[in-house]
Amino acid sequence: xxxxxxxxxxxxxxxxxxxxxxxxxxxxxxxxxxxxxxxxxxxxxxxxxxxxxxxxxxxxxxxxxxxxxxxxxxxxxxxxxxxxxxxxxxxxxxxxxxxxxxxxxxxxxxxxxxxxxxxxxxxxxxxxxxxxxxxxxxxxxxxxxxxxxxxxxxxxxxxxxxxxxxxxxxxxxxxxxxxxxxxxxxxxxxxxxxxxxxxxxxxxxxxxxxxxxxxxxxxxxxxxxxxxxxxxxxxxxxxxxxxxxxxxxxxxxxxxxxxxxxxxxxxxxxxxxxxxxxxxxxxxxxxxxxxxxxxxxxxxxxxxxxxxxxxxxxxxxxxxxxxxxxxxxxxxxxxxxxxxxxxxxxxxxxxxxxxxxxxxxxxxxxxxxxxxxxxxxxxxxxxxxxxxxxxxxxxxxxxxxxxxxxxx
Amino acid sequence: xxxxxxxxxxxxxxxxxxxxxxxxxxxxxxxxxxxxxxxxxxxxxxxxxxxxxxxxxxxxxxxxxxxxxxxxxxxxxxxxxxxxxxxxxxxxxxxxxxxxxxxxxxxxxxxxxxxxxxxxxxxxxxxxxxxxxxxxxxxxxxxxxxxxxxxxxxxxxxxxxxxxxxxxxxxxxxxxxxxxxxxxxxxxxxxxxxxxxxxxxxxxxxxxxxxxxxxxxxxxxxxxxxxxxxxxxxxxxxxxxxxxxxxxxxxxxxxxxxxxxxxxxxxxxxxxxxxxxxxxxxxxxxxxxxxxxxxxxxxxxxxxxxxxxxxxxxxxxxxxxxxxxxxxxxxxxxxxxxxxxxxxxxxxxxxxxxxxxxxxxxxxxxxxxxxxxxxxxxxxxxxxxxxxxxxxxxxx
Numbered sequence: 001x002x003x004x005x006x007x008x009x010x011x012x013x014x015x016x017x018x019x020x021x022x023x024x025x026x027x028x029x030x031x032x033x034x035x036x037x038x039x040x041x042x043x044x045x046x047x048x049x050x051x052x053x054x055x056x057x058x059x060x061x062x063x064x065x066x067x068x069x070x071x072x073x074x075x076x077x078x079x080x081x082x083x084x085x086x087x088x089x090x091x092x093x094x095x096x097x098x099x100x101x102x103x104x105x106x107x108x109x110x111x112x113x114x115x116x117x118x119x120x121x122x123x124x125x126x127x128x129x130x131x132x133x134x135x136x137x138x139x140x141x142x143x144x145x146x147x148x149x150x151x152x153x154x155x156x157x158x159x160x161x162x163x164x165x166x167x168x169x170x171x172x173x174x175x176x177x178x179x180x181x182x183x184x185x186x187x188x189x190x191x192x193x194x195x196x197x198x199x200x201x202x203x204x205x206x207x208x209x210x211x212x213x214x215x216x217x218x219x220x221x222x223x224x225x226x227x228x229x230x231x232x233x234x235x236x237x238x239x240x241x242x243x244x245x246x247x248x249x250x251x252x253x254x255x256x257x258x259x260x261x262x263x264x265x266x267x268x269x270x271x272x273x274x275x276x277x278x279x280x281x282x283x284x285x286x287x288x289x290x291x292x293x294x295x296x297x298x299x300x301x302x303x304x305x306x307x308x309x310x311x312x313x314x315x316x317x318x319x320x321x322x323x324x325x326x327x328x329x330x331x332x333x334x335x336x337x338x339x340x341x342x343x344x345x346x347x348x349x350x351x352x353x354x355x356x357x358x359x360x361x362x363x364x365x366x367x368x369x370x371x372x373x374x375x376x377x378x379x380x381x382x383x384x385x386x387x388x389x390x391x392x393x394x395x396x397x398x399x400x401x402x403x404x405x406x407x408x
Numbered sequence: 409x410x411x412x413x414x415x416x417x418x419x420x421x422x423x424x425x426x427x428x429x430x431x432x433x434x435x436x437x438x439x440x441x442x443x444x445x446x447x448x449x450x451x452x453x454x455x456x457x458x459x460x461x462x463x464x465x466x467x468x469x470x471x472x473x474x475x476x477x478x479x480x481x482x483x484x485x486x487x488x489x490x491x492x493x494x495x496x497x498x499x500x501x502x503x504x505x506x507x508x509x510x511x512x513x514x515x516x517x518x519x520x521x522x523x524x525x526x527x528x529x530x531x532x533x534x535x536x537x538x539x540x541x542x543x544x545x546x547x548x549x550x551x552x553x554x555x556x557x558x559x560x561x562x563x564x565x566x567x568x569x570x571x572x573x574x575x576x577x578x579x580x581x582x583x584x585x586x587x588x589x590x591x592x593x594x595x596x597x598x599x600x601x602x603x604x605x606x607x608x609x610x611x612x613x614x615x616x617x618x619x620x621x622x623x624x625x626x627x628x629x630x631x632x633x634x635x636x637x638x639x640x641x642x643x644x645x646x647x648x649x650x651x652x653x654x655x656x657x658x659x660x661x662x663x664x665x666x667x668x669x670x671x672x673x674x675x676x677x678x679x680x681x682x683x684x685x686x687x688x689x690x691x692x693x694x695x696x697x698x699x700x701x702x703x704x705x706x707x708x709x710x711x712x713x714x715x716x717x718x719x720x721x722x723x724x725x726x727x728x729x730x731x732x733x734x735x736x737x738x739x740x741x742x743x744x745x746x747x748x749x750x751x752x753x754x755x756x757x758x759x760x761x762x763x764x765x766x767x768x769x770x771x772x773x774x775x776x777x778x779x780x781x782x783x784x785x786x787x788x789x790x791x792x793x794x795x796x797x798x799x800x801x802x803x804x
């Protein structure tokens with residue numbers, strides 16, 4: 001049954017992370033040098049502390065050394081972390097999600113034996129997935145079978161006892177901090193295979209992050225593979241099958257939860273300020289104009305949370321689609337569109353409460369607005385997301401689509 | 409109804425367009441990206457623009473300016489803002505206060521201040537109202553709290569006034585040579601009855617500029633802190649009557665500007681930014697291809713372009729109507745409404761432009777800049793206080 005009661009464990013971890021954010025993340029995250037949109041060094045020490053708390057392995061099964069949190073719990077944690085710092089939240093969410101997919105589900109016992117001990121032992125061991133570029137925009141291919149653009153991307157060829165991989169991919173989430181990559185490659189046919197490539201493999205390089213990489217949360221960077229040689233045992237699943245995409249199931253709305261955390265940070269700041277700032281002879285929250293503005297912000301955040309939690313719960317309970325409790329719709333994609341638009345609006349309203357201080361770079365409000373703006377365009381972007389939802393509404397099945405498109 | 413521009417208006421528009429394209433646009437992004445807010449300014453562009461008349465165009469002809477009408481001013485602001493909103497604002501900020509000088513200053517004050525302003529290509533003007541604890545209170549003084557509003561104190565001592573206190577967010581503070589400063593001369597009276605306006609030159613003893621604010625948008629246009637520590641201003645620099653500083657709207661009879669010019673200014677500037685965003689989006693849609701076909705062919709792209717152009721052209725009609733009404737001395741709340749409206753338009757249009765670029769996989773620094781510049785309007789032209797203030801004009 002759909003139940004909005006959080007478990008004692010969920011409440012406890014939420015409070016723990018909330019305290020951690022207040023005590024450890026907010027102070028360094030609010031320093032002026034961290035508030036500049038385009039030069040924002042990752043808070044590496046904080047990331048280490050969060051790893052020590054178990055947030056890097058949050059979703060991994062207990063059997064493999066994790067906390068076995070479900071998707072809703074992961075979303076609650078991501079929201080809390082993002083109230084303090086969306087970059088920290090994004091890095092941990094990506095590693096935790098991939099760790100569960102890889103170590104719990106798709107790796108062979110031999111692969112697990114090779115990679116899991118190092119992953120568990122090293123708190124700076126993060127994971128990155130280099131997705132195939134074939135997840136091109138629908139655009140003119142909306143509701144039509146053929147992908148219009150040639151499948152470019154990263155290619156792998158067999159060579160002796162291994163694979164040789166060549167190609168480049170921009171804006172790969174976590175690339176700047178990852179020690180293990182899973183690369184979706186074309187190997188001969190149009191079908192995709194997925195190959196594990198450790199960071200220290202000769203030929204793999206990650207150049208310094210550029211402007212496009214920074215237009216996003218986390219530690220995205222470009223990944224370059226030049227004659228990168230890995231043993232044949234690094235193949236995940238079987239050749240010609242995108243094992244990760246097959247496994248992905250319904251999308252987990254973690255990016256949306258991070259977006260929500262950004263909105264909450266703006267809201268909490270505005271609510272505090274509105275109760276302190278006096279103009280017009282009273283605290284500004286006592287003016288109708290500001291009071292109703294904050295009410296609208298709160299409405300947008302609460303309704304966004306409802307959409308996100310519902311999608312998260314649905315991803316934990318696929319049987320709810322099977323028994324027709326839930327409509328068979330891409331709930332996570334729908335939550336993304338709704339939440340990102342609502343929260344961008346909410347951050348702008350929150351910033352307006354601050355007057356001129358709302359646009360100052362040494363103040364956090366302009367950063368929240370920027371961070372929310374980035375969410376409007378992150379992932380597939382809202383224009384693209386609406387096309388995907390429209391296809392789903394019409395029960396359109398994309399015959400030649402790469403598996404990643406079918407994931408949500 | 410006649411929308412034809414005169415030859416003189418067309419000439420100003422063309423000169424501004426050429427200057428904007430050839431001189432402003434090439435430096436616009438680089439200036440925006442300078443990290444230190446004190447270093448974003450470029451005196452060379454101010455000198456070049458000044459020589460073309462863009463600094464002094466609002467000064468009446470009898471005092472040696474160009475005496476441009478409001479329609480011309482709107483045209484020029486829009487053209488300059490197409491290339492850079494903040495640089496356009498740096499010039500038009502001088503017009504606002506040239507209106508004020510012409511309308512409210514004595515002949516002696518005009519001789520002392522307008523003349524050097526006209527002669528010096530780097531002479532910029534500003535006006536200090538906002539203070540750390542008085543922003544909205546200056547715009548909408550609360551009836552039930554007579555002491556609310558600015559606190560900067562001025563006390564008469566012989567032929568001088570002694571000013572103590574501070575101002576913040578003051579436009580052109582760090583680059584200006586002359587400022588209009590509102591100070592409280594009767595601390596026991598409500599704002600409008602207890603405030604006096606002073607002409608304060610940059611080199612006034614006891615007056616200095618503090619920090620330059622580090623804004624997310626409008627980087628070129630500098631807003632600074634002003635600190636007055638026993639600053640000595642001669643009585644001859646009082647503008648209008650003592651305890652009667654509300655010159656720019658009331659006693660000036662809305663003839664000049666002040667509020668009215670300022671409202672038109674923000675709307676005309678927004679229009680230029682929207683023109684730029686529309687042009688960027690259209691170029692992208694025509695040139696960027698997907699599957700061998702331009703983005704322009706896609707319905708979702710067409711609908712976004714339609715929204716951008718629809719809003720921009722509606723704003724243009726409103727801006728030009730308000731400018732025309734100012735020239736015909738027709739008083740209404742339209743300038744304020746147009747300013748409020750320009751907030752909604754500039755933000756939606758620049759956000760759609762960014763959306764089209766990001767949707768095509770392009771993180772474009774200029775598209776990002778236009779959005780950041782547009783957000784400034786939330787805090788200047790379209791906040792609740794500015795909207796309520798205009799509504800009170802409507803309700804009069």
